[in-house]
Amino acid sequence: MLLGVNPVPWARSQMAFTLGAHIILVPLGVAWAFMAMIANWRAIKRDDADALLLAQRWSKYMAVTFAVGAVTGTVLTFEFGLLWPTFMGRFGAAFGIPFAVEGLFFFAEAIFIAIYIYGWKRMKPWPHFWTLVPIIISGIGGTVSVVAANAWMNDPGGFTLNSSGQVTNVHPWSVIFTSAMPYEALHMVLAAYLVGGFLIASVYAAGMLRGRRDRYHRLGFIIPFTVAAIATPLQMLVGDSLARYVYNNEPTKFAAIELVPKTSSDVPETLLGHLNSNGTVTGGIKIPGLASWLSDPSTGKSTVVQGLNAFPTSGEPTVREVNTVHLAWDIMVGLGTALTLLAAWYGASWLFRRRMPQSKIFLWLAAASGIASIIALEAGWVVTEVGRQPWIVVNYLKVQNAATTNGGVWITFLVITALYLAVGTTLVTVMRRMSKRWRAEVDLDESEVPYGPRPEPEKVLVP
Amino acid sequence: MSTAVAVVLFFGVTTYAVFGGADFGAGFWDLIAGGADRGARPRALVDHSIGPVWEANHVWLIFTLVVLWTGFSAAFQSIMLTLFVPLTLAALGIVLRGSSFAFRKSVSTTSARRFAGALFATSSVLVPYCMGAVAGAIASGRVPAGGVAGDWWSSWTGPTSILGGVLAVAVCAYLASTYLVADAIRFGDADLAGYFRRRTLVAAILTGAIAFVGIFVLHNDARYIYDGLTSRALPVVILSALCGAGSLWFTMRDRHSLARPLAIGAVAAVVIAWGVAQWPYLLPQTLKVSQGAAPDPTLWSILVVFVLAAVLILPSLALLYYLDQRSALGVDEAAGAPAISVARSAQPPGPR
Numbered sequence: 001m002l003l004g005v006n007p008v009p010w011a012r013s014q015m016a017f018t019l020g021a022h023i024i025l026v027p028l029g030v031a032w033a034f035m036a037m038i039a040n041w042r043a044i045k046r047d048d049a050d051a052l053l054l055a056q057r058w059s060k061y062m063a064v065t066f067a068v069g070a071v072t073g074t075v076l077t078f079e080f081g082l083l084w085p086t087f088m089g090r091f092g093a094a095f096g097i098p099f100a101v102e103g104l105f106f107f108a109e110a111i112f113i114a115i116y117i118y119g120w121k122r123m124k125p126w127p128h129f130w131t132l133v134p135i136i137i138s139g140i141g142g143t144v145s146v147v148a149a150n151a152w153m154n155d156p157g158g159f160t161l162n163s164s165g166q167v168t169n170v171h172p173w174s175v176i177f178t179s180a181m182p183y184e185a186l187h188m189v190l191a192a193y194l195v196g197g198f199l200i201a202s203v204y205a206a207g208m209l210r211g212r213r214d215r216y217h218r219l220g221f222i223i224p225f226t227v228a229a230i231a232t233p234l235q236m237l238v239g240d241s242l243a244r245y246v247y248n249n250e251p252t253k254f255a256a257i258e259l260v261p262k263t264s265s266d267v268p269e270t271l272l273g274h275l276n277s278n279g280t281v282t283g284g285i286k287i288p289g290l291a292s293w294l295s296d297p298s299t300g301k302s303t304v305v306q307g308l309n310a311f312p313t314s315g316e317p318t319v320r321e322v323n324t325v326h327l328a329w330d331i332m333v334g335l336g337t338a339l340t341l342l343a344a345w346y347g348a349s350w351l352f353r354r355r356m357p358q359s360k361i362f363l364w365l366a367a368a369s370g371i372a373s374i375i376a377l378e379a380g381w382v383v384t385e386v387g388r389q390p391w392i393v394v395n396y397l398k399v400q401n402a403a404t405t406n407g408g409v410w411i412t413f414l415v416i417t418a419l420y421l422a423v424g425t426t427l428v429t430v431m432r433r434m435s436k437r438w439r440a441e442v443d444l445d446e447s448e449v450p451y452g453p454r455p456e457p458e459k460v461l462v463p
Numbered sequence: 464m465s466t467a468v469a470v471v472l473f474f475g476v477t478t479y480a481v482f483g484g485a486d487f488g489a490g491f492w493d494l495i496a497g498g499a500d501r502g503a504r505p506r507a508l509v510d511h512s513i514g515p516v517w518e519a520n521h522v523w524l525i526f527t528l529v530v531l532w533t534g535f536s537a538a539f540q541s542i543m544l545t546l547f548v549p550l551t552l553a554a555l556g557i558v559l560r561g562s563s564f565a566f567r568k569s570v571s572t573t574s575a576r577r578f579a580g581a582l583f584a585t586s587s588v589l590v591p592y593c594m595g596a597v598a599g600a601i602a603s604g605r606v607p608a609g610g611v612a613g614d615w616w617s618s619w620t621g622p623t624s625i626l627g628g629v630l631a632v633a634v635c636a637y638l639a640s641t642y643l644v645a646d647a648i649r650f651g652d653a654d655l656a657g658y659f660r661r662r663t664l665v666a667a668i669l670t671g672a673i674a675f676v677g678i679f680v681l682h683n684d685a686r687y688i689y690d691g692l693t694s695r696a697l698p699v700v701i702l703s704a705l706c707g708a709g710s711l712w713f714t715m716r717d718r719h720s721l722a723r724p725l726a727i728g729a730v731a732a733v734v735i736a737w738g739v740a741q742w743p744y745l746l747p748q749t750l751k752v753s754q755g756a757a758p759d760p761t762l763w764s765i766l767v768v769f770v771l772a773a774v775l776i777l778p779s780l781a782l783l784y785y786l787d788q789r790s791a792l793g794v795d796e797a798a799g800a801p802a803i804s805v806a807r808s809a810q811p812p813g814p815r
Contacts, residue, residue: 064565064566067561067565068561068562068565070521070561071557071558071561071562071565072558073525074521074524074525074554074557074558074561075554075557075558077524077525077528077529078528078550078551078553078554079554080532081528081532081539081540081542081543081550082543082547082550082551082554085539085540085541085543085544085610086540086610088532088536088539088540088543089536089537089539089540089541089610090536090540091536092532092533092536092539092540092757093533093534093536093757093758093761094761095533096529096532096533096534096536096757096761097533097761097764099529099532099533100529100530100533100764100765100768101768103522103525103526103529103768103772104768104771104772104775104776106522106525107522107772107776108775108776108779110522111776111779111780111783112779114783115779115782115783115786118783118786118787119786122786123786134779167536167757167758168758169758169760170757170758170760170761171760172760172761172763172764404543404544404547405544405612406544406547406612406615408547408548408615412551415555416555416558419555419558419559423558423562426562426566427565427566430565430566450565
């Protein structure tokens with residue numbers, strides 16, 4: 001094999017890194033079209049020039065982020081095979097089905113983003129407006145498909161194995177609609193709208209803090225922030241149901257989330273803290289009985305929560321993995337709670353004063369909400385992925401047995417990390433430069449963004 | 464059933480070769496266009512001609528990969544294990560190409576544009592070479608069945624892989640130049656049309672020569688494919704040769720609107736001939752299509768998605784190409800059309 005370094009940790013790192021990078025672009029691809037739709041609707045309905053400008057500029061940012069997201073998504077497709085060939089070889093017949101569906105949505109989204117950008121000068125306003133609908137639907141459809149594949153890994157079903165472990169029959173419907181799928185899919189779609197909303201709004205909040213408090217900036221803030229502020233409390237409710245689903249169906253993950261070493265009732269909710277290798281929990285703040293109560297409010301404190309000792313394979317998940325899951329959970333829920341409070345502040349201000357909060361503190365917090373929501377998103381991803389360890393397909397295939405045997409993965413990890421850092425930096429630089437050009441009142445033609453129409457030939461061929 | 468999905472799979476491969484190939488080939492001409500001054504005009508044409516959704520052509524690649532791993536998981540596993548190096552290089556090349564696509568239009572400084580352009584052009588050659596080498600490795604039976612890895616290096620550096628890689632690069636260049644000639648004529652630039660006409664002729668002859676030499680390579684290195692090409696795939700081979708010769712003839716006679724479809728036909732026929740020659744094997748002489756296929760319900764799902772894609776995607780693509788051909792509304796229509804004025808410009812709509 002190529003340069004005999006154990007590929008498993010490198011394959012895990014590469015997959016985690018590339019997925020972690022891709023997931024930041026997902027909310028923009030999924031949710032931005034919806035915000036553009038609000039702005040575009042306002043523009044046509046109320047002859048609102050600021051809203052029109054926003055929709056036009058957003059569509060151009062969307063094209064850039066979507067093009068980069070398409071690339072990082074293509075890499076993931078390769079990686080399923082390059083890094084996890086045994087996983088694909090054994091379960092591709094089931095796992096591949098949601099991805100086939102996803103391909104359909106991805107293609108539709110790419111085409112309609114191009115149509116929308118072309119349409120600014122080539123279609124009438126209302127038909128042009130409606131071309132946003134397929135983008136929004138395919139964004140949600142694509143998310144649901146990919147998350148369905150992930151839910152299947154957590155809760156595999158819809159297939160029959162023979163004695164040698166080969167898939168001999170498949171029920172496509174049951175592969176897609178596993179019991180985990182509705183919770184996970186809704187959680188991710190809401191996450192996309194939440195992160196997308198806070199992220200876009202945070203840019204305008206930063207602009208307002210620098211004194212750009214004109215109507216254009218206010219609108220650029222209000223549209224995405226309102227979407228995020230509505231999505232956040234809903235997300236907390238869905239997250240709560242998902243946690244209860246995990247309690248019922250993925251007890252190992254739940255034990256790691258709640259940091260429960262031994263099965264018992266009256267389990268405290270431990271904030272922070274960590275598990276020691278001897279099975280004790282130190283540090284952190286314990287809220288008596290809360291974990292039991294949240295797991296099943298109907299039985300309250302007497303609800304029994306299975307501890308890590310209840311699971312047959314000792315040392316799996318490892319103590320480090322358990323601590324990672326628990327910390328990630330705390331970060332996700334902590335930031336989610338903070339964002340809910342911020343959303344409540346915003347909502348209260350609209351309710352009582354009929355305007356958004358004006359104070360600098362609010363704007364500072366709003367400017368930080370984009371990064372905070374991304375951290376929460378990544379933390380949630382860590383909970384579901386590290387929480388599944390040591391399995392790649394729960395109870396069927398372990399991660400270490402699914403990985404490639406190519407010893408050169410450490411090289412591809414280093415190369416792809418460097419490449420992604422360069423691409424990420426360039427993406428931010430390019431978007432900032434676009435915004436600077438616009439502030440300098442230089443308009444950017446549609447032909448200057450990816451997926452945009454071709455420039456007029458005479459502009460091109462004049463030397 | 465598995466046959467139908469194998470056909471769908473090869474449809475994806477062929478479409479990627481034809482559409483993606485033209486994009487890669489445009490990058491090839493960009494790469495060898497010479498210094499900044501001399502190459503400026505051909506590069507400008509390349510830049511302009513690369514279609515509106517060219518990076519969307521990777522959808523065909525994703526489609527092929529997903530159909531392969533879903534429908535023929537065992538073969539996918541073997542291919543990915545064995546051909547780790549060329550496939551990784553291809554993936555990296557796609558990242559570079561895709562990123563330069565995303566950014567090239569948005570960066571404004573000349574040096575940044577040149578850097579993005581260089582990345583784009585280099586990876587445009589790297590990716591088809593690797594893909595061709597992968598095809599050669601599979602065709603010459605260097606990918607073992609049974610989910611085990613073949614040799615990580617010699618599996619894709621054999622004669623058939625080199626043939627596949629070089630042929631892929633040549634084919635891409637050939638496809639792209641036939642398109643670029645037609646585009647140059649459309650813009651009334653006779654100089655540039657002549658420039659790409661010469662290159663089309665050279666590329667056509669070279670591609671034909673490589674294919675001819677390839678027959679001897681296959682005879683010694685991939686006997687099963689050679690036997691297939693000279694028996695059941697022979698009609699397709701002849702069709703490809705006829706299309707190629709016809710395309711060359713029409714290029715010389717400056718009938719470029721006929722040359723281009725014939726060139727596409729020649730390339731598509733080469734890919735299809737490979738598939739027919741390899742039949743009934745996914746991995747020649749170790750894994751048959753029928754042996755390596757997923758259970759029927761999975762294959763049905765793939766076919767359903769394929770049909771849905773045809774029903775939903777084709778009309779959308781048609782709309783996009785229609786918009787591409789249509790000039791901007793605002794330019795032609797009278798300024799008095801209020802419905803359009805909103806969308807036409809970033810300025811506030813004027814008084815009605």
